[in-house]
Amino acid sequence: MRAFSTITSPVFSDLVIVLAGDAIICLPEDVALFETLDKMNRVRPFNLVFLLNVPNSSQGEARRKFTGSLDFVTAKGLLDFLGSPPTIRCAQSCRYAWDTAP
Numbered sequence: 737m738r739a740f741s742t743i744t745s746p747v748f749s750d751l752v753i754v755l756a757g758d759a760i761i762c763l764p765e766d767v768a769l770f771e772t773l774d775k776m777n778r779v780r781p782f783n784l785v786f787l788l789n790v791p792n793s794s795q796g797e798a799r800r801k802f803t804g805s806l807d808f809v810t811a812k813g814l815l816d817f818l819g820s821p822p823t824i825r826c827a828q829s830c831r832y833a834w835d836t837a838p
Contacts, residue, residue, distance in 0.1 A: 748782070749782060750783045751783070751784055752787050753784070753785070753787065754789055755787070755788055756789040756790065760788055760798055760805070761802070762805075763809060764805055764808045770814040770815065783819075783822075784822040785824075786824050786825070787826070789827055790826060798826065799826060802824060806822065
């Protein structure tokens, strides 16, 4: 928390969490993550962004599965601390570089 509270940039607004593999569908099980995010948001408010790191060919399916997980988390009230709904973005990782998908 201490490191997070040292961010002084007036342009800081997004906290990006990169997810890949099973983490995309296991989100509802990680209550500790949301408790930590709530504490962080109290120190320095942010917009939450989930970046799904998946192959380009499976981005649609990954987004669909993650949206289902996120809906479940939202229904449980674990995101009530946010000022706006989280954003979902997809990226594909190349061998040694990142390409952002539209």
